Structures are given as C-alpha cells and as structure tokens.
Amino acid sequence: MEGSLNMVGYGLAAIGPGVGIGLIFAAYINGVARQPEAQGRLQTIAILGFALAEALAIIGIALAFVL
Amino acid sequence: MSLTGTTVIRAEGFVPPGPADFDLPPVGPDRTFEMFGQSFYLGATKPMLQVVLAAVLVFAFFYVATRQRSMVPGRLQYVAETGYGFVRNSMGRDIIGSRDFMRYVPYLFALFFFVLVNNLMATIPFIQFPTFSRSGMVYGLALLSWLIYNIAGIRRHGLGGYLRLQSLPSGVTGPILLLIVPLEFMSNILVRPVTLALRLFANMFAGHLLLILFALGGEYLLVHGSTLVKPVGVLAWLLFIAIAFLEILIQFLQAYVFVLLNAMYISGAVADEH
Numbered sequence: 001m002e003g004s005l006n007m008v009g010y011g012l013a014a015i016g017p018g019v020g021i022g023l024i025f026a027a028y029i030n031g032v033a034r035q036p037e038a039q040g041r042l043q044t045i046a047i048l049g050f051a052l053a054e055a056l057a058i059i060g061i062a063l064a065f066v067l
Numbered sequence: 068m069s070l071t072g073t074t075v076i077r078a079e080g081f082v083p084p085g086p087a088d089f090d091l092p093p094v095g096p097d098r099t100f101e102m103f104g105q106s107f108y109l110g111a112t113k114p115m116l117q118v119v120l121a122a123v124l125v126f127a128f129f130y131v132a133t134r135q136r137s138m139v140p141g142r143l144q145y146v147a148e149t150g151y152g153f154v155r156n157s158m159g160r161d162i163i164g165s166r167d168f169m170r171y172v173p174y175l176f177a178l179f180f181f182v183l184v185n186n187l188m189a190t191i192p193f194i195q196f197p198t199f200s201r202s203g204m205v206y207g208l209a210l211l212s213w214l215i216y217n218i219a220g221i222r223r224h225g226l227g228g229y230l231r232l233q234s235l236p237s238g239v240t241g242p243i244l245l246l247i248v249p250l251e252f253m254s255n256i257l258v259r260p261v262t263l264a265l266r267l268f269a270n271m272f273a274g275h276l277l278l279i280l281f282a283l284g285g286e287y288l289l290v291h292g293s294t295l296v297k298p299v300g301v302l303a304w305l306l307f308i309a310i311a312f313l314e315i316l317i318q319f320l321q322a323y324v325f326v327l328l329n330a331m332y333i334s335g336a337v338a339d340e341h
Binding site: 040047048051054055058059061062065 | 265269
C-alpha cells in the first residue's frame, strides 16, 4: 500500500474543525428552535462562524499538499 | 507489446487523482515562454476562458433581464430583482449598515454572481471544471477585495486612524498591547486576503478532487475489480451522484461566504471608532 502520510495527518487535523462546525450548527439549530423569528440574524452569524472554523481545515489541506 | 502494456497497467493498479489532474493543457498555441524564472503557456487555459465566459454571462443575463423594466416585473425581471435584493439586503444592508452600504452594493452584487457562476461551472455539463480550483484565479479576486476594504477604510479614517482602528481593539490597555497590536495587524491586514482566497480555492479544489476520486474509483472497481467487488463500484457511482448534489450546495454557500466576508471586512473598515 502506498500513500502519503500527509493525508493521514490531514485527516487528523480535520477532526478539530469538524467538531467545531458541528458545535456551531448545533447552537444555531438550538437558537432557531427557541426563537424562530431570530433565524435571519442567527443564520449570518452561524455561516460566518462556519467559515472561520472551516478556514483551519482549509489551511490543513493546503499544507497537506504543499509539505 | 500489448501483453507487456497490460502487465504494466496491472502492476500500477489504481492511480488516485491528485493536484496534477487540475493542470489542463492550453486551448491556444502550445508554446511556452520564460518569465520570472517560470515557464508560461502562450495560449489561454480553460479556467481563463471560463472567467471571461462567466463575466459575459452575468452581464448578459442582467442586461437582458432589466432592459425592459416595468412596474409589474416579468419572469426574468423578477429573478434578477430577487437576486439583487438578496445581495443588497442580506449582505449589504444587514452587514455594512444602512448609512453607507449603497456605495459597496454594486461591487458585492457583481462579485457574488461572478463567483456563483464560476463555481457552478463545476456542475454545468461539458464545462465541469470549477474555475476557482486554480489558486491564481482566486488570488486576483482576493487582491481586489483587499484593496477595496483597505481603501474604503483609509478614505474614511485616514491612514493613521484606519491602522489604529484595525490593530487596536477598544478597551485594551497596558503591556498586553505589545502582543495584541502586532497580532491584530497581522490578522486584519496581512492574513485576511490569504484566508479569503484559500477558503474559496480549497473548497472548490477539494470538492472537485472528491468527485474525480469517486468517478475514477468506481470505474476502476467496475472494470478491473473481481465479481465480488463490482457492486461496490456501483455504490461508488451512486455516492458520486449524491456528492455532486452536495457540491452544488457548497458552490452556492462558498459564493455566499466569500461575499459575506467581503461585506464584513468593508463594514469593519468603515465602522466608527468606539
């Protein structure tokens, strides 16, 4: 079997952002369930948080290919 | 000869797709020239043509849709107005604020539909290549965004005031400033365009790579696998279809996030000092 250890490392590195994105959307769903009229405001914040957490996974994939 | 050919293929086995799959040959002349110590194609490449095509498509659609405007919008005008209202209200007004969002709406509006069409090209039949899976394409967009939010901030606050706004969080005093100021400057001025570009690029790149992997892997299992493995190839192709639909969602979401972050950067740059 052949392959790059980088990809295993990237898989491990993606755990963190994965958990983070899960937490963000869990909080978003909780918020909308408690107060449905706040959905519009919460959506922007949730997607922003998602983008910021995802940036870590993206830096990971860039490094996995570069290193 | 053919026998050795087949044995070579057998011995190689499955070749997983990699970044090299994104190096498409040029459309025009195949010659290269040397500049800055690198070799460049003389002809255009596929993503270059796609950028132009996307710009023409976006312009043509909104030109045709709004050419004959009426108070009661027709079908085409309704679609164009909904798209415009979406960008103006949810990204412009809600983020930048009602005082000076109209100055930046044209840029956000053009940017959103340009990025969206370019992303959707990963799904459109016969094109099927996301433009922004080549990082150079995204760096240009990020550079433009970087210039716009910095110039907007400098025009509002002056150079010194803008730098203070971006690198000095309000309410921080004492020796911690030695740590905070360089960090905030790095984060707000230097790293922002890089993460902005890398986010879009890596999403498009990884999504397309995933699709190639499932298509090629399914084909390999079906053609070269033993009888027991062949159903797994069918499963891989079913998953390929499911992931293709997920990719459409991601393509829209990334265009949205890209423009949303642009709006947030502009909003932070033109905000009043606390």
